[in-house]
Amino acid sequence: MNLQFLKLAVLGIAVGGALAIGVYTFVYAKGYSYLSNDPGNCANCHIMNEQFDGWQKGSHKNVATCNDCHTPHDTVGKYMTKASNGFWHSYYFTTNTFHEPIQLTERSRQITEESCRHCHQNMVDAITVSLDKKHTDEVSCLRCHRSVGHLH
Protein backbone atom coordinates (compact mmCIF):
# COMPACT_ATOMS: atom_id res chain seq x y z
CA MET A 1 0.00 0.00 0.00
CA ASN A 2 2.74 2.41 0.98
CA LEU A 3 4.88 1.40 -1.99
CA GLN A 4 1.91 1.80 -4.31
CA PHE A 5 1.29 5.29 -2.96
CA LEU A 6 4.93 6.22 -3.37
CA LYS A 7 4.93 5.08 -6.98
CA LEU A 8 1.80 7.03 -7.75
CA ALA A 9 3.21 10.08 -6.04
CA VAL A 10 6.39 9.90 -8.12
CA LEU A 11 4.36 9.49 -11.26
CA GLY A 12 2.13 12.37 -10.27
CA ILE A 13 5.06 14.69 -9.57
CA ALA A 14 6.87 13.71 -12.76
CA VAL A 15 3.90 14.08 -15.06
CA GLY A 16 2.65 17.14 -13.25
CA GLY A 17 6.11 18.72 -13.33
CA ALA A 18 6.63 18.00 -17.00
CA LEU A 19 3.19 19.36 -17.79
CA ALA A 20 3.81 22.45 -15.71
CA ILE A 21 7.13 23.13 -17.41
CA GLY A 22 5.54 22.47 -20.78
CA VAL A 23 2.63 24.81 -20.15
CA TYR A 24 4.88 27.47 -18.64
CA THR A 25 7.28 27.33 -21.59
CA PHE A 26 4.36 27.48 -23.99
CA VAL A 27 2.96 30.56 -22.29
CA TYR A 28 6.38 32.17 -21.78
CA ALA A 29 7.25 31.68 -25.44
CA LYS A 30 3.80 33.02 -26.34
CA GLY A 31 3.06 29.72 -28.10
CA TYR A 32 -0.67 30.37 -28.01
CA SER A 33 -0.23 33.56 -30.00
CA TYR A 34 0.76 31.56 -33.08
CA LEU A 35 -2.84 30.39 -33.38
CA SER A 36 -3.90 33.93 -34.21
CA ASN A 37 -3.59 36.01 -37.35
CA ASP A 38 -1.59 38.87 -35.85
CA PRO A 39 1.59 39.43 -37.94
CA GLY A 40 3.38 40.75 -34.84
CA ASN A 41 3.37 37.21 -33.49
CA CYS A 42 5.23 35.87 -36.47
CA ALA A 43 8.14 38.06 -35.38
CA ASN A 44 8.12 36.53 -31.89
CA CYS A 45 11.22 34.49 -32.53
CA HIS A 46 13.15 37.52 -33.91
CA ILE A 47 14.01 35.87 -37.22
CA MET A 48 11.13 37.53 -39.04
CA ASN A 49 11.82 41.06 -37.77
CA GLU A 50 12.99 42.32 -41.16
CA GLN A 51 10.09 40.74 -43.01
CA PHE A 52 7.69 42.22 -40.47
CA ASP A 53 9.25 45.66 -40.80
CA GLY A 54 9.11 45.40 -44.57
CA TRP A 55 5.46 44.34 -44.53
CA GLN A 56 4.55 47.30 -42.33
CA LYS A 57 5.87 49.64 -44.99
CA GLY A 58 4.60 47.58 -47.88
CA SER A 59 1.64 48.00 -50.17
CA HIS A 60 -0.14 44.90 -48.85
CA LYS A 61 -0.22 45.97 -45.22
CA ASN A 62 -3.82 47.17 -45.36
CA VAL A 63 -5.19 44.12 -47.11
CA ALA A 64 -3.16 41.08 -46.14
CA THR A 65 -1.40 39.60 -43.11
CA CYS A 66 1.34 36.93 -43.09
CA ASN A 67 -1.26 34.16 -43.05
CA ASP A 68 -3.10 35.51 -46.08
CA CYS A 69 -0.08 34.89 -48.26
CA HIS A 70 1.82 32.15 -46.46
CA THR A 71 -0.96 29.70 -45.50
CA PRO A 72 -3.63 28.05 -47.67
CA HIS A 73 -7.06 29.60 -47.69
CA ASP A 74 -8.97 26.66 -46.19
CA THR A 75 -9.12 26.14 -42.42
CA VAL A 76 -7.63 22.66 -42.29
CA GLY A 77 -4.83 23.48 -44.68
CA LYS A 78 -4.15 26.72 -42.84
CA TYR A 79 -3.68 25.11 -39.42
CA MET A 80 -1.79 22.13 -40.85
CA THR A 81 0.62 24.57 -42.49
CA LYS A 82 0.87 26.71 -39.37
CA ALA A 83 1.65 23.62 -37.28
CA SER A 84 4.26 22.35 -39.71
CA ASN A 85 5.92 25.76 -40.24
CA GLY A 86 5.76 26.48 -36.52
CA PHE A 87 7.45 23.22 -35.64
CA TRP A 88 10.23 23.57 -38.22
CA HIS A 89 10.85 27.25 -37.53
CA SER A 90 11.26 26.60 -33.80
CA TYR A 91 13.39 23.56 -34.48
CA TYR A 92 15.77 25.42 -36.78
CA PHE A 93 15.94 28.52 -34.64
CA THR A 94 16.59 26.50 -31.46
CA THR A 95 19.28 24.37 -33.06
CA ASN A 96 20.60 27.31 -35.11
CA THR A 97 20.74 25.33 -38.32
CA PHE A 98 19.10 27.31 -41.07
CA HIS A 99 20.12 29.12 -44.24
CA GLU A 100 20.74 32.80 -43.88
CA PRO A 101 19.22 34.87 -45.33
CA ILE A 102 16.10 32.79 -44.82
CA GLN A 103 14.63 31.38 -48.00
CA LEU A 104 11.22 30.20 -49.09
CA THR A 105 10.81 26.42 -49.37
CA GLU A 106 9.30 25.10 -52.58
CA ARG A 107 6.07 24.24 -50.75
CA SER A 108 5.83 27.73 -49.26
CA ARG A 109 6.49 29.25 -52.64
CA GLN A 110 3.60 27.32 -54.10
CA ILE A 111 1.28 28.33 -51.26
CA THR A 112 2.25 31.97 -51.72
CA GLU A 113 1.79 31.76 -55.46
CA GLU A 114 -1.68 30.28 -54.95
CA SER A 115 -2.49 33.05 -52.49
CA CYS A 116 -1.68 35.71 -55.08
CA ARG A 117 -4.04 33.96 -57.46
CA HIS A 118 -6.69 33.57 -54.78
CA CYS A 119 -7.10 37.31 -54.24
CA HIS A 120 -6.20 38.50 -57.73
CA GLN A 121 -8.18 35.87 -59.58
CA ASN A 122 -10.00 38.26 -61.86
CA MET A 123 -6.72 39.73 -62.95
CA VAL A 124 -4.75 36.55 -63.47
CA ASP A 125 -7.52 34.60 -65.16
CA ALA A 126 -6.88 36.79 -68.14
CA ILE A 127 -3.16 36.06 -68.06
CA THR A 128 -2.70 32.37 -67.25
CA VAL A 129 -3.19 29.83 -69.97
CA SER A 130 -4.43 27.12 -67.62
CA LEU A 131 -4.18 26.09 -63.98
CA ASP A 132 -1.89 23.23 -64.96
CA LYS A 133 1.21 23.41 -62.73
CA LYS A 134 3.46 23.53 -65.78
CA HIS A 135 1.75 26.70 -66.95
CA THR A 136 1.41 28.40 -63.58
CA ASP A 137 5.15 27.93 -63.08
CA GLU A 138 5.82 29.57 -66.39
CA VAL A 139 4.00 32.70 -65.34
CA SER A 140 4.93 33.13 -61.71
CA CYS A 141 3.57 36.14 -59.83
CA LEU A 142 6.53 36.06 -57.45
CA ARG A 143 9.08 36.24 -60.19
CA CYS A 144 8.24 39.87 -60.86
CA HIS A 145 6.31 40.94 -57.77
CA ARG A 146 8.59 39.39 -55.20
CA SER A 147 8.70 42.39 -52.91
CA VAL A 148 5.03 43.42 -52.77
CA GLY A 149 4.50 41.79 -49.38
CA HIS A 150 7.85 42.74 -47.96
CA LEU A 151 11.30 43.32 -49.41
CA HIS A 152 13.42 40.11 -49.31
Added chain:
Amino acid sequence: MENEENTVSKKAPAKSRLYGGKVVVSVAFLAFAAAILGLGLLTNILERKNEAKNPFFRVVELTDDTTDPEVWGKNFPLQYDGYKKTVDQVRTRFGGSEAVHKTPKDSDPRSMVAQSRLEEDPRLKTMWDGYAFAVDFREERGHAFMLEDQMFTERQNVVKQPGSCINCHASAYAAYKKLGGGDIVAGFQALNKLPYFEAKKEISHPVACIDCHDSQTMALRITRPAFMDGIKAYKASQGIQNYDVNRDATRQEMRSYVCGQFHVEYYFKGADKQLTYPWEKGLKVENIMAYYDEVKHKDWSHKQTGAEVLKAQHPEFEMFNQGIHSRAGVSCADCHMPYKREGAMKISDHHVRSPLLNISQSCQTCHSTSEAELKFRAEAIQERTFNMRNIAMDALVQLIDDLRKAKERGATDEDLAAARDFQRKAQFYLDFVEAENSMGFHAPAEAVRILGESVKFTRQGQLSLKNGKTLLATAAAH
Protein backbone atom coordinates in the same frame (compact mmCIF):
# COMPACT_ATOMS: atom_id res chain seq x y z
CA MET B 1 -8.47 -25.63 -0.86
CA GLU B 2 -8.77 -22.44 0.99
CA ASN B 3 -5.04 -22.21 0.96
CA GLU B 4 -4.96 -22.86 -2.74
CA GLU B 5 -7.53 -20.17 -3.40
CA ASN B 6 -5.52 -17.82 -1.29
CA THR B 7 -2.37 -18.54 -3.26
CA VAL B 8 -4.13 -17.94 -6.56
CA SER B 9 -5.82 -14.78 -5.42
CA LYS B 10 -2.53 -13.55 -3.98
CA LYS B 11 -0.55 -14.38 -7.13
CA ALA B 12 -2.70 -12.46 -9.59
CA PRO B 13 -2.51 -9.04 -7.86
CA ALA B 14 1.25 -9.49 -7.45
CA LYS B 15 1.63 -9.83 -11.22
CA SER B 16 -0.51 -6.81 -11.97
CA ARG B 17 1.25 -4.83 -9.27
CA LEU B 18 4.56 -5.64 -10.92
CA TYR B 19 3.15 -4.65 -14.32
CA GLY B 20 1.70 -1.50 -12.82
CA GLY B 21 5.09 -0.71 -11.32
CA LYS B 22 6.77 -0.90 -14.74
CA VAL B 23 4.22 1.46 -16.25
CA VAL B 24 4.70 3.92 -13.43
CA VAL B 25 8.49 3.83 -13.86
CA SER B 26 8.33 4.23 -17.65
CA VAL B 27 5.81 7.04 -17.51
CA ALA B 28 7.76 8.77 -14.79
CA PHE B 29 10.96 8.37 -16.82
CA LEU B 30 9.33 9.80 -19.91
CA ALA B 31 7.93 12.65 -17.85
CA PHE B 32 11.39 13.38 -16.46
CA ALA B 33 12.87 13.35 -19.95
CA ALA B 34 10.10 15.65 -21.14
CA ALA B 35 10.69 17.96 -18.19
CA ILE B 36 14.42 18.12 -18.93
CA LEU B 37 13.79 18.85 -22.61
CA GLY B 38 11.19 21.40 -21.60
CA LEU B 39 13.66 23.12 -19.29
CA GLY B 40 16.29 23.09 -22.00
CA LEU B 41 13.91 24.73 -24.42
CA LEU B 42 12.81 27.22 -21.80
CA THR B 43 16.40 28.23 -21.12
CA ASN B 44 17.05 28.60 -24.86
CA ILE B 45 14.00 30.82 -25.31
CA LEU B 46 15.04 32.86 -22.28
CA GLU B 47 18.53 33.33 -23.73
CA ARG B 48 17.19 34.35 -27.10
CA LYS B 49 14.77 36.82 -25.53
CA ASN B 50 17.60 38.37 -23.56
CA GLU B 51 19.87 38.48 -26.58
CA ALA B 52 17.22 40.33 -28.50
CA LYS B 53 16.72 42.74 -25.63
CA ASN B 54 20.34 43.76 -25.04
CA PRO B 55 22.42 44.34 -28.16
CA PHE B 56 25.50 44.98 -26.02
CA PHE B 57 26.72 45.22 -22.45
CA ARG B 58 28.79 48.19 -21.39
CA VAL B 59 31.73 46.88 -19.42
CA VAL B 60 34.18 49.71 -20.14
CA GLU B 61 33.65 53.41 -20.69
CA LEU B 62 34.66 54.49 -24.19
CA THR B 63 35.72 58.06 -24.88
CA ASP B 64 36.70 60.07 -27.93
CA ASP B 65 40.31 59.23 -27.05
CA THR B 66 39.96 55.45 -26.85
CA THR B 67 42.04 54.30 -29.80
CA ASP B 68 42.82 50.70 -28.86
CA PRO B 69 40.31 48.42 -30.63
CA GLU B 70 40.77 45.81 -27.91
CA VAL B 71 39.11 48.15 -25.41
CA TRP B 72 36.16 48.72 -27.76
CA GLY B 73 36.11 44.95 -28.16
CA LYS B 74 35.19 44.54 -24.51
CA ASN B 75 31.85 46.20 -25.14
CA PHE B 76 31.46 44.82 -28.64
CA PRO B 77 33.06 41.37 -28.58
CA LEU B 78 31.20 40.04 -31.61
CA GLN B 79 32.20 42.93 -33.85
CA TYR B 80 35.76 42.80 -32.51
CA ASP B 81 36.00 39.07 -33.23
CA GLY B 82 35.11 39.77 -36.84
CA TYR B 83 37.62 42.64 -37.04
CA LYS B 84 40.36 40.31 -35.84
CA LYS B 85 39.48 37.73 -38.49
CA THR B 86 40.79 40.00 -41.24
CA VAL B 87 44.12 38.17 -40.83
CA ASP B 88 42.68 35.48 -43.12
CA GLN B 89 44.54 35.13 -46.40
CA VAL B 90 42.24 33.60 -48.97
CA ARG B 91 42.44 33.75 -52.74
CA THR B 92 39.53 34.41 -55.02
CA ARG B 93 39.83 33.71 -58.73
CA PHE B 94 40.93 37.25 -59.66
CA GLY B 95 42.04 38.66 -56.33
CA GLY B 96 42.41 37.93 -52.67
CA SER B 97 45.74 37.28 -51.04
CA GLU B 98 47.70 34.10 -51.08
CA ALA B 99 50.00 33.52 -48.11
CA VAL B 100 53.58 33.42 -49.41
CA HIS B 101 56.46 32.52 -47.09
CA LYS B 102 59.30 34.98 -46.75
CA THR B 103 62.52 34.88 -44.78
CA PRO B 104 62.37 37.60 -42.13
CA LYS B 105 65.09 40.25 -42.22
CA ASP B 106 65.96 42.97 -39.73
CA SER B 107 64.50 45.56 -42.06
CA ASP B 108 61.42 43.45 -42.70
CA PRO B 109 60.35 40.99 -39.97
CA ARG B 110 57.39 39.61 -41.92
CA SER B 111 57.52 35.84 -42.43
CA MET B 112 54.41 35.85 -44.60
CA VAL B 113 53.41 38.21 -47.41
CA ALA B 114 50.97 38.16 -50.33
CA GLN B 115 51.80 37.09 -53.88
CA SER B 116 53.78 39.54 -56.00
CA ARG B 117 51.71 41.14 -58.75
CA LEU B 118 54.91 42.14 -60.55
CA GLU B 119 55.94 38.51 -60.88
CA GLU B 120 52.46 37.56 -62.03
CA ASP B 121 52.47 40.23 -64.72
CA PRO B 122 55.85 41.77 -65.67
CA ARG B 123 54.07 44.24 -67.98
CA LEU B 124 53.26 46.19 -64.80
CA LYS B 125 56.99 46.84 -64.38
CA THR B 126 57.08 48.38 -67.84
CA MET B 127 54.06 50.56 -67.09
CA TRP B 128 55.54 51.78 -63.81
CA ASP B 129 59.18 51.95 -64.95
CA GLY B 130 61.05 54.50 -62.88
CA TYR B 131 58.52 54.49 -60.06
CA ALA B 132 58.64 52.70 -56.70
CA PHE B 133 55.72 50.46 -57.63
CA ALA B 134 57.92 48.75 -60.24
CA VAL B 135 60.10 47.53 -57.36
CA ASP B 136 57.53 45.93 -55.07
CA PHE B 137 53.83 45.55 -55.58
CA ARG B 138 51.88 42.75 -53.99
CA GLU B 139 48.25 41.82 -53.73
CA GLU B 140 46.60 43.65 -50.84
CA ARG B 141 46.05 41.55 -47.74
CA GLY B 142 43.22 41.90 -45.21
CA HIS B 143 42.72 44.95 -43.00
CA ALA B 144 44.79 43.39 -40.20
CA PHE B 145 47.95 43.84 -42.31
CA MET B 146 47.36 47.36 -43.61
CA LEU B 147 49.94 49.00 -41.39
CA GLU B 148 52.76 46.47 -41.38
CA ASP B 149 52.53 45.87 -45.13
CA GLN B 150 52.92 49.61 -45.65
CA MET B 151 55.82 49.90 -43.24
CA PHE B 152 57.80 47.04 -44.71
CA THR B 153 57.18 47.27 -48.43
CA GLU B 154 60.36 47.57 -50.50
CA ARG B 155 58.96 50.85 -51.78
CA GLN B 156 59.92 52.43 -48.45
CA ASN B 157 63.58 51.76 -49.30
CA VAL B 158 63.35 53.25 -52.79
CA VAL B 159 61.67 56.55 -52.02
CA LYS B 160 61.09 58.69 -48.96
CA GLN B 161 57.39 58.29 -48.25
CA PRO B 162 55.54 61.20 -46.64
CA GLY B 163 53.45 61.03 -43.46
CA SER B 164 50.36 61.48 -45.64
CA CYS B 165 50.48 57.71 -46.27
CA ILE B 166 49.56 57.13 -42.62
CA ASN B 167 46.08 58.61 -43.13
CA CYS B 168 44.63 55.48 -44.64
CA HIS B 169 46.74 52.79 -43.03
CA ALA B 170 46.58 53.73 -39.36
CA SER B 171 44.17 54.85 -36.72
CA ALA B 172 45.10 58.49 -37.11
CA TYR B 173 42.14 60.19 -35.42
CA ALA B 174 43.86 60.50 -32.01
CA ALA B 175 47.07 61.68 -33.70
CA TYR B 176 45.13 64.43 -35.52
CA LYS B 177 43.64 65.57 -32.22
CA LYS B 178 47.01 65.58 -30.50
CA LEU B 179 48.96 67.29 -33.28
CA GLY B 180 46.22 69.84 -33.91
CA GLY B 181 45.54 70.56 -30.24
CA GLY B 182 41.98 69.30 -30.64
CA ASP B 183 41.53 70.53 -34.22
CA ILE B 184 41.61 67.45 -36.44
CA VAL B 185 42.06 69.45 -39.65
CA ALA B 186 45.17 71.21 -38.27
CA GLY B 187 46.42 67.85 -36.95
CA PHE B 188 45.83 66.24 -40.33
CA GLN B 189 47.84 68.96 -42.09
CA ALA B 190 50.66 68.63 -39.57
CA LEU B 191 50.79 64.84 -39.95
CA ASN B 192 51.00 65.06 -43.75
CA LYS B 193 54.11 67.23 -43.54
CA LEU B 194 56.09 64.75 -41.44
CA PRO B 195 58.33 62.13 -43.04
CA TYR B 196 56.68 58.68 -42.91
CA PHE B 197 58.61 57.24 -40.00
CA GLU B 198 58.21 60.44 -37.98
CA ALA B 199 54.47 60.26 -38.53
CA LYS B 200 54.55 56.58 -37.63
CA LYS B 201 55.63 57.51 -34.11
CA GLU B 202 52.32 59.31 -33.60
CA ILE B 203 50.19 56.23 -34.18
CA SER B 204 49.93 52.76 -32.72
CA HIS B 205 47.15 50.80 -34.46
CA PRO B 206 45.91 50.08 -37.95
CA VAL B 207 42.59 51.74 -38.84
CA ALA B 208 40.34 50.86 -35.91
CA CYS B 209 36.86 51.35 -34.43
CA ILE B 210 37.30 55.06 -33.66
CA ASP B 211 38.10 55.87 -37.30
CA CYS B 212 34.54 55.03 -38.37
CA HIS B 213 32.43 55.20 -35.18
CA ASP B 214 31.45 57.85 -32.67
CA SER B 215 32.50 56.44 -29.30
CA GLN B 216 29.31 57.60 -27.55
CA THR B 217 26.59 56.72 -30.04
CA MET B 218 28.37 54.18 -32.25
CA ALA B 219 27.02 56.19 -35.17
CA LEU B 220 29.14 56.13 -38.30
CA ARG B 221 31.16 59.27 -38.85
CA ILE B 222 33.83 60.57 -41.16
CA THR B 223 37.14 61.30 -39.45
CA ARG B 224 39.29 61.99 -42.52
CA PRO B 225 39.56 65.67 -43.52
CA ALA B 226 40.65 64.65 -47.04
CA PHE B 227 37.31 62.93 -47.55
CA MET B 228 35.34 65.80 -46.00
CA ASP B 229 36.97 68.22 -48.47
CA GLY B 230 36.83 65.81 -51.39
CA ILE B 231 33.14 65.00 -51.05
CA LYS B 232 32.37 68.67 -50.45
CA ALA B 233 34.10 69.58 -53.72
CA TYR B 234 32.31 66.74 -55.52
CA LYS B 235 28.90 67.78 -54.18
CA ALA B 236 29.64 71.37 -55.22
CA SER B 237 30.26 70.08 -58.76
CA GLN B 238 26.77 68.58 -58.56
CA GLY B 239 25.28 71.91 -57.46
CA ILE B 240 25.12 71.18 -53.73
CA GLN B 241 26.90 73.91 -51.80
CA ASN B 242 28.51 73.66 -48.35
CA TYR B 243 28.09 69.93 -48.02
CA ASP B 244 29.09 68.74 -44.56
CA VAL B 245 29.35 64.98 -44.75
CA ASN B 246 28.83 64.36 -41.04
CA ARG B 247 25.75 66.57 -41.04
CA ASP B 248 24.16 65.88 -44.41
CA ALA B 249 24.84 62.25 -45.32
CA THR B 250 22.13 59.65 -44.78
CA ARG B 251 22.82 56.53 -42.75
CA GLN B 252 22.96 54.39 -45.88
CA GLU B 253 25.34 56.86 -47.57
CA MET B 254 27.58 56.69 -44.52
CA ARG B 255 27.78 52.92 -44.95
CA SER B 256 29.71 53.70 -48.16
CA TYR B 257 31.40 56.94 -47.14
CA VAL B 258 33.27 55.48 -44.17
CA CYS B 259 34.91 53.07 -46.63
CA GLY B 260 35.32 55.85 -49.20
CA GLN B 261 37.50 57.71 -46.69
CA PHE B 262 40.21 55.24 -47.59
CA HIS B 263 39.44 53.33 -50.80
CA VAL B 264 39.87 56.17 -53.28
CA GLU B 265 42.10 57.84 -55.84
CA TYR B 266 44.29 60.54 -54.29
CA TYR B 267 47.44 62.57 -54.67
CA PHE B 268 49.73 64.55 -52.39
CA LYS B 269 49.27 68.22 -53.13
CA GLY B 270 52.20 70.63 -53.04
CA ALA B 271 55.41 70.64 -51.04
CA ASP B 272 53.49 69.90 -47.82
CA LYS B 273 52.25 66.63 -49.33
CA GLN B 274 48.65 67.35 -48.38
CA LEU B 275 46.49 64.31 -49.04
CA THR B 276 43.88 65.40 -51.60
CA TYR B 277 41.03 63.60 -53.36
CA PRO B 278 40.73 64.92 -56.96
CA TRP B 279 36.93 65.15 -57.17
CA GLU B 280 36.41 68.84 -58.00
CA LYS B 281 35.12 68.00 -61.49
CA GLY B 282 33.42 64.72 -60.62
CA LEU B 283 34.17 61.11 -59.78
CA LYS B 284 34.55 59.65 -63.28
CA VAL B 285 37.94 58.87 -64.72
CA GLU B 286 37.81 61.72 -67.26
CA ASN B 287 36.85 64.19 -64.51
CA ILE B 288 39.85 63.11 -62.48
CA MET B 289 42.15 63.11 -65.53
CA ALA B 290 40.98 66.63 -66.39
CA TYR B 291 41.66 67.73 -62.82
CA TYR B 292 45.20 66.35 -62.91
CA ASP B 293 45.85 67.94 -66.30
CA GLU B 294 44.62 71.27 -64.97
CA VAL B 295 46.78 71.23 -61.84
CA LYS B 296 49.62 69.74 -63.95
CA HIS B 297 50.17 66.91 -61.51
CA LYS B 298 52.52 64.07 -62.34
CA ASP B 299 53.58 61.18 -60.12
CA TRP B 300 56.84 60.58 -61.96
CA SER B 301 58.55 60.76 -65.35
CA HIS B 302 58.49 57.45 -67.16
CA LYS B 303 62.00 56.00 -67.29
CA GLN B 304 61.81 54.73 -70.89
CA THR B 305 59.77 57.44 -72.56
CA GLY B 306 60.09 60.54 -70.42
CA ALA B 307 56.31 60.95 -70.29
CA GLU B 308 54.93 62.69 -67.20
CA VAL B 309 52.70 59.93 -65.92
CA LEU B 310 50.31 59.14 -63.11
CA LYS B 311 49.78 56.16 -60.83
CA ALA B 312 46.13 55.46 -60.19
CA GLN B 313 45.77 54.37 -56.58
CA HIS B 314 42.72 52.27 -55.74
CA PRO B 315 39.61 54.12 -56.88
CA GLU B 316 37.08 51.63 -55.47
CA PHE B 317 34.74 54.37 -54.26
CA GLU B 318 34.81 56.26 -57.55
CA MET B 319 34.32 53.12 -59.61
CA PHE B 320 31.55 51.76 -57.37
CA ASN B 321 29.71 55.05 -57.84
CA GLN B 322 29.47 54.34 -61.59
CA GLY B 323 27.98 50.90 -61.05
CA ILE B 324 24.51 49.40 -60.92
CA HIS B 325 24.72 48.43 -57.23
CA SER B 326 25.44 51.99 -56.20
CA ARG B 327 22.62 53.19 -58.45
CA ALA B 328 20.26 50.77 -56.66
CA GLY B 329 21.17 52.23 -53.27
CA VAL B 330 23.39 49.37 -52.13
CA SER B 331 26.28 50.44 -49.91
CA CYS B 332 29.83 49.08 -49.55
CA ALA B 333 28.90 47.60 -46.17
CA ASP B 334 25.89 45.75 -47.60
CA CYS B 335 28.22 43.41 -49.51
CA HIS B 336 31.53 43.65 -47.65
CA MET B 337 30.09 43.73 -44.12
CA PRO B 338 26.71 42.03 -44.52
CA TYR B 339 24.43 41.52 -41.54
CA LYS B 340 24.96 38.24 -39.78
CA ARG B 341 23.08 36.53 -37.00
CA GLU B 342 24.53 35.71 -33.61
CA GLY B 343 21.68 33.96 -31.80
CA ALA B 344 18.77 36.40 -31.77
CA MET B 345 21.10 39.32 -32.47
CA LYS B 346 21.88 40.75 -35.82
CA ILE B 347 25.18 42.55 -36.29
CA SER B 348 27.14 43.72 -39.28
CA ASP B 349 30.03 41.40 -40.04
CA HIS B 350 33.28 43.21 -39.24
CA HIS B 351 35.26 40.50 -40.99
CA VAL B 352 35.59 42.72 -44.04
CA ARG B 353 36.37 40.62 -47.12
CA SER B 354 35.46 39.76 -50.68
CA PRO B 355 31.73 39.04 -51.06
CA LEU B 356 32.78 36.06 -53.16
CA LEU B 357 33.88 34.39 -49.93
CA ASN B 358 30.45 34.89 -48.37
CA ILE B 359 27.95 34.76 -51.21
CA SER B 360 24.93 33.71 -49.16
CA GLN B 361 25.02 36.69 -46.79
CA SER B 362 26.40 39.20 -49.29
CA CYS B 363 24.39 38.46 -52.41
CA GLN B 364 21.42 36.27 -51.54
CA THR B 365 19.86 38.92 -49.31
CA CYS B 366 18.76 40.56 -52.55
CA HIS B 367 19.34 37.96 -55.28
CA SER B 368 17.15 34.89 -54.92
CA THR B 369 19.22 32.50 -56.94
CA SER B 370 21.78 29.82 -56.08
CA GLU B 371 25.25 30.59 -54.78
CA ALA B 372 26.79 28.78 -57.75
CA GLU B 373 24.85 30.96 -60.19
CA LEU B 374 25.81 34.17 -58.38
CA LYS B 375 29.46 33.18 -58.32
CA PHE B 376 29.30 32.41 -62.02
CA ARG B 377 27.82 35.84 -62.78
CA ALA B 378 30.46 37.67 -60.76
CA GLU B 379 33.34 35.72 -62.25
CA ALA B 380 31.99 36.12 -65.77
CA ILE B 381 32.12 39.89 -65.29
CA GLN B 382 35.63 39.66 -63.88
CA GLU B 383 36.86 37.43 -66.66
CA ARG B 384 35.61 39.83 -69.34
CA THR B 385 37.26 42.74 -67.56
CA PHE B 386 40.47 40.75 -67.18
CA ASN B 387 40.59 39.92 -70.90
CA MET B 388 39.97 43.53 -71.84
CA ARG B 389 42.60 44.68 -69.34
CA ASN B 390 45.12 42.38 -71.01
CA ILE B 391 44.34 43.85 -74.42
CA ALA B 392 44.82 47.36 -73.06
CA MET B 393 48.01 46.35 -71.25
CA ASP B 394 49.56 44.82 -74.37
CA ALA B 395 48.67 47.94 -76.33
CA LEU B 396 50.24 50.19 -73.71
CA VAL B 397 53.47 48.18 -73.66
CA GLN B 398 53.64 48.59 -77.47
CA LEU B 399 53.19 52.35 -77.21
CA ILE B 400 55.92 52.57 -74.58
CA ASP B 401 58.18 50.54 -76.86
CA ASP B 402 57.42 52.73 -79.89
CA LEU B 403 58.02 55.87 -77.85
CA ARG B 404 61.33 54.58 -76.57
CA LYS B 405 62.48 53.70 -80.09
CA ALA B 406 61.42 57.08 -81.42
CA LYS B 407 63.37 58.71 -78.61
CA GLU B 408 66.42 56.58 -79.43
CA ARG B 409 66.12 57.60 -83.07
CA GLY B 410 66.55 61.16 -81.91
CA ALA B 411 63.00 62.48 -81.88
CA THR B 412 62.75 65.76 -80.00
CA ASP B 413 60.54 66.51 -76.99
CA GLU B 414 58.33 68.43 -79.39
CA ASP B 415 57.96 65.43 -81.67
CA LEU B 416 57.10 63.22 -78.73
CA ALA B 417 54.82 65.58 -76.82
CA ALA B 418 51.55 64.28 -78.25
CA ALA B 419 52.50 60.63 -77.89
CA ARG B 420 53.67 61.19 -74.32
CA ASP B 421 50.39 62.81 -73.43
CA PHE B 422 48.55 59.86 -74.92
CA GLN B 423 50.73 57.52 -72.86
CA ARG B 424 49.84 59.50 -69.73
CA LYS B 425 46.15 59.13 -70.49
CA ALA B 426 46.22 55.51 -71.68
CA GLN B 427 48.24 54.51 -68.64
CA PHE B 428 46.04 56.30 -66.13
CA TYR B 429 42.85 54.90 -67.62
CA LEU B 430 44.21 51.37 -67.65
CA ASP B 431 45.56 51.72 -64.12
CA PHE B 432 42.20 53.07 -62.95
CA VAL B 433 40.75 49.61 -63.64
CA GLU B 434 43.91 47.65 -62.80
CA ALA B 435 44.44 49.26 -59.38
CA GLU B 436 40.78 49.13 -58.46
CA ASN B 437 40.03 46.07 -56.34
CA SER B 438 37.15 44.13 -57.92
CA MET B 439 38.37 43.33 -61.45
CA GLY B 440 35.53 45.34 -62.90
CA PHE B 441 32.77 44.05 -60.66
CA HIS B 442 32.06 47.38 -58.96
CA ALA B 443 30.99 48.86 -62.31
CA PRO B 444 31.28 46.30 -65.14
CA ALA B 445 30.30 48.40 -68.13
CA GLU B 446 32.27 51.41 -66.89
CA ALA B 447 35.41 49.32 -66.38
CA VAL B 448 35.29 47.96 -69.91
CA ARG B 449 34.48 51.40 -71.30
CA ILE B 450 37.52 52.87 -69.54
CA LEU B 451 39.74 50.10 -70.91
CA GLY B 452 38.35 50.78 -74.40
CA GLU B 453 39.25 54.44 -73.98
CA SER B 454 42.72 53.40 -72.86
CA VAL B 455 43.23 51.37 -76.02
CA LYS B 456 41.98 54.34 -78.06
CA PHE B 457 44.58 56.62 -76.44
CA THR B 458 47.32 54.07 -77.06
CA ARG B 459 46.48 53.82 -80.74
CA GLN B 460 46.27 57.62 -81.03
CA GLY B 461 49.68 57.80 -79.39
CA GLN B 462 51.14 55.33 -81.88
CA LEU B 463 49.52 57.21 -84.76
CA SER B 464 50.96 60.49 -83.61
CA LEU B 465 54.42 58.90 -83.60
CA LYS B 466 53.88 57.52 -87.07
CA ASN B 467 52.76 60.89 -88.36
CA GLY B 468 55.64 62.51 -86.53
CA LYS B 469 58.07 60.10 -88.18
CA THR B 470 56.60 60.94 -91.55
CA LEU B 471 57.04 64.61 -90.77
CA LEU B 472 60.66 64.02 -89.73
CA ALA B 473 61.34 62.08 -92.91
CA THR B 474 59.75 64.83 -94.96
CA ALA B 475 61.83 67.45 -93.17
CA ALA B 476 65.05 65.49 -93.84
CA ALA B 477 64.29 65.19 -97.56
CA HIS B 478 63.97 68.94 -97.96
